[in-house]
Amino acid sequence: MRRSERSRSPRTLAVALAVGVLVAACGGDNGDLGDGVTEVDVWIGFTDYRLDWTQERADEFSAAHADYQVNVQGYDSYEALFQATTLAAGQGDPPAVVQYFEVATQEARDAVAPSGDPLFASVEGALAGRTEVLGEPVVLDDVVAAARDYYTTDGEFSSMPWNTSSTLLYANGDLLDAAGVAEVPATWAEIEAACESLADLDEPPTHCITWPNHGWFFEQSIAQQGGLLAGNDNGRADRAEQVQLDSPEMLSWVEWWAELAENDHYVYTGTQRDWDGTKNAFAAEQVAFLLTSSGDATAVVQDGTDAGFPVEVAPMPYNHDVPYAGNLIGGATLWLIAGLDEVTEDGALAFLQFLNNPENAADWHRTTGYIPITESAVALLDDEGWFEENPYHRVANEQLAAADGSPAAQGALLGAFVGIRDVMTLAMEDVLVSGADPRSRFAEATEEAQALLDEYNSLYVG
Amino acid sequence: MLVSGRRPRRTLHLHLLLWVTCAVLCAPVLYAMLAATQNNAQLVNFQLWPGDSLARNFEIVWHNRSLGQFMLNSTVMSLTIALGKTVTALLAGLAFVYFRFPGRWLLFFFVLVTLMMPTEISILALFRIVSGLGWADSLAGLTVPFLASATGAFLFRQHFASLPANLAEAAQLDGASPLQFLWRVLVPLSWNVIGALTVIQFLYGWNMYLWPLLLVSDQRDQVVQVGLATLQQAGQGQLYGPMMLGALIASIPPIVVFLVLQRSLMSGLSLPRDK
């Protein structure tokens, strides 16, 4: 039924009105497309130009493989996609490939089909050592280390990373020059110093810096400082049963952040996960610095050019008091549904390799700003002179490559992580808006997060 | 007249006061109309005359963000609910007024009690039940749970009871079956009520927000009330002009319905609030 409704035309409108209930209740599944053509359904969490790009690649793939038809379907957000997949799996009617965001990795590992078997199959396992599938060369083993480390679970590279980013610092070059700040700040102390200089300007920007109140930034900062978010080595050694939101690393980040806000350097847009509002503030020159995803590099630099100021791109500033461990990736990865018939599974695997082949990975990077996901894509871009023309596009890859590979820099694998992120941002909002004490508020948050994790684990363990 | 006694000389003050009140109450929408024609720069500069971006904003809203599809989805959903609910209510009213059968009071009570059960209270369970039926992202999931209501059934029960008693007896003497009686006698006598109920249910369906927000995740099946959020979280900075334009477009059907049917709506409004 789902298919027929997508094309609701005025004619189907009349039908729907007359027999809407019956049609909806009895409609069958989408059938095969005729002889020998296998459909591969791919669900992704984009509805904008990134969906268009993916659909174009799917069409190219289908044209090259006459036996296959790849259908890409876009969802409003990762969360909506996550819910739709869970529901479809409960109905025994999931697609072949699903995009899950990084913090849903543990939930993807734990997800079960109605039969009780795992919902997803390991991509590495399904490839079974092949170097090509349906003529598409396998690129899984060429994926850059940061993404490989994050998505490697139980020693297996279980999903195919796709859109991957990291956190970067964007700076307004004109304002820095005016304030006499020669170098883009690299540490927290340098940020503070630069903010002081900016505040002393005759016509200072309304504030110095902003970034979204989003869980990702907490995770980044804790990783930088070598701290752990979850027990059992961030859930990398064994399932995490402890979560800690008031570790020294978390508190130094939160306290630094709160102090910046108190000194009027940091401006809070007032909304959690406000990617747009923070970007707007930077483009409108209300702030001199912006922390946001490298996936927005193209757009942020363009905004600056439009508004007539140069944008400097630098790694995310770190805490100068402790050794640097590394930054995390963000973004999402593509999971393969388990229990597909061999023909469909091969089609899905081949499409995953095709999507990330050097040409496509490089084009994806150029289109969006997500990092080139394979080493050969990096090499290809280098040969083209892309990084020389756009040096800022190199920063994210370099930042990720600087990580020390420890569990802290690998990032946490944690059940109920999506909800736990919400606990962090709520607590931070209380600190920023209501002046709550970071120490006690994040101790409370730890309890809330632990309750979520306990509840999650009680449902999946044992 | 009522409160101020008889002092008709004060009409100038009154007109002034009324005009100010109207201006204040209409201001949000007037501002929306203004903003719908502007781009972000004009908005930020508080330009008080129309901008030049109406066409571009419309392009964004209607094509890039597929508001047209959302509007169509909303229309199909609201019409299905409005017509479906009217039909089930007519049938239930007929059964309650013109039939006597064992357990009638119990069934009546069964329907009556639902007046105290707002759908929103059990919306999470409803979501699990409906998606368990495989109706997530479907017209069936959006409409079927709302195809019947106590309000509608009681409205027709009340209305039929107010009709002359001998109608049914005459129809029976003519050998008409109950359904023929409904179609040939009751419906022609009830157009006002049918109209009022359909309009109110259409508005109810059009204004639904929480249910589609929970149930629909495929963008192509989304209704306009929820779909407008794609303008708020645009990914490239907030699109104020398109947001306002989208809000205005989404308000056209209910406002047109309201203006055209103002009079009958006002009599229909004395219905209790439906769920």
Next chain:
Amino acid sequence: MPVYPVLLPLFAVAAVAGAMIGRAAWRFAGLPGYRGALIVGGAGAAGPLLTMVPLRACTFEPGRTALDYAVGVVAFAAGAGVAIAAAVWLGRALAVPGGVSRLDQGDRSGTFRTAAWLPLGLLLPTLAILALFLYWPLLETLRMSTHTVRLGAPRQPFACVDNYTRLLGPTLEWWLLLPALLLGVALLLGFVTRGGAEWPGSGALPRVRGWLTIATVLAAATALFGPAYRSVFVTTMILTSGTVVIGLAVGLAIAVLLSQPVRGRGIYRTLLIWPYAISPPIAGILFFVIFDPLSGIAGQVVETLTPWQLPNYRTDPSLARAVVILASVWKTLGFTILFYIAGLQNVSSEMLEAAHLDGANAWQRFRWFVVPALSPITFFLVVTNVTYAFFEVFGTINYLTRGGPSGATTDAMTSIVQVAQVQGSFGDGAARSMVLFAMVLAVTAWQFRSTGRRVSYSN
């Protein structure tokens, strides 16, 4: 269900309470009291099973906390209460001659005498949908509220009343004692002055007492909730009372204005009531843009007309609540005006003129004649607007503030959706739904109690 020793006295209390209520009810109806005592006493004893069986009496397990016990007692009493009420209503109807048929107050004698399947067939769509999509979900909500439920999880373990106790955390606060003390004083005063000489102002005493009772009940409910839910409850109360009180006052003022004899009344009326047709989420979008800290016209207006700057409502908790209230008042005003206009048309003008001749000025006439005559409509509007504030304002909030900042606009409905959608805890969400249901029932009970007692009808 295991039977713990502590349950036995509880059952005894329920049975005795049922018997006493039954005896009184039957006597009141002129029937033999012992019969009522037997029937309703039995219902009182059996009723708690309604809640105790699904709960497996888990709250009375040895080693449970006092809070668990308390929640268990409430659940126990709720089961008994439902059964007693049903038994009184049904039993009394059945006990008199005529029996069941008395319940069946048909409007017609049933013109079509056909087999029962025909009317049942006509009712089937309605009954099936109500059963499947209202009754079942409500029972399912109850069930989920005692289980740990997560979307997609393979198990749903029983969680006793943990989802409820998580929301509770009773503390004793001064703001609870204050209205309680005042209420005590008011009750005492009422007792002392009863039958005694009237003293100036004593006529206002019952009204003061009524308000103090409401204040005490609300304060007690607030003190009952723990940190996880108290701010949600307070926010719900603030948003609801703000929407209702401001909306009704402004609506009445405009309706009075519109009832004056001026030319073009119809046009003014249309211009003033049409925002009613705008839906709550759309109101949210409009005010989101109007109050936007960067480009919002509201900030610009304040800056131009006053020496102050409008703070950013997205970081200012009180302003955020004010903007939500403003948006919902704006959206509901048309509805309120409409009903007040209709009501004002029915106010007897002879009575007003008589009052005028007696020397009552405009305000006195308004206060002592018009407002009381409008009270049935006011009452209806309070109930509809409260329901609106409970359920529909969610759409406005979700576009305007998403429940922020710092939870300042997270009301009961918003918290249900957040807990279920973001955190995935459907059990927690179901428990919060039942708490909201209790609030709805409280409003309904107040409505039943007040109808006919406090409302004065004008003729």
